[in-house]
């Protein structure tokens with residue numbers, strides 16, 4: 818086992834993909850009330866629970882902030898990439914961001930599990946996870962274990978399945 822070491826999970830994705838909603842759903846109930854605004858510029862959310870530290874960032878924010886979240890790649894044990902399955906147009910942008918992430922020197926070649934949430938599965942015209950996987954080019958990822966699952970961050974549907982997969986990878 819990992820003993821008492823803290824695991825760091827980065828939650829990334831374009832703005833409006835549902836990262837804040839998703840993190841709030843994962844947050845332990847007793848921490849929801851005291852929701853504090855993160856102090857780090859552009860960081861959307863951060864909390865710790867059960868030895869896991871979750872931090873969420875918008876990858877579509879101001880380019881000058883890119884270095885801020887990329888600085889965290891080095892110590893990331895896992896990445897959750899959140900996609901709005903109903904935002905067909907911006908799937909291309911999401912793919913570009915994912916490719917930048919995977920090619921980054923602090924990520925490339927590392928066996929960092931990648932969990933993709935095809936979020937907003939409840940929305941009209943939402944693409945199925947298989948279609949989102951194809952649009953993102955996930956099948957080309959060889960050096961990282963990856964998994965995609967449909968989620969609805971509003972209701973919490975699909976979140977537990979995805980997190981269970983991630984937990985198995987980190988064991």
Ligand code: GDP
Nearest residue numbers: 832833834835836837838936937940969970971
């Ligand atoms: P972020 O910018 O990635 O943090 O996205 P937010 O969590 O702020 O969500 C952006 C918008 O999408 C908000 O209006 C959310 O209520 C909505 N949203 C988030 N997740 C879902 C979902 O699973 N289904 C639907 N229909 N709306 C969602």
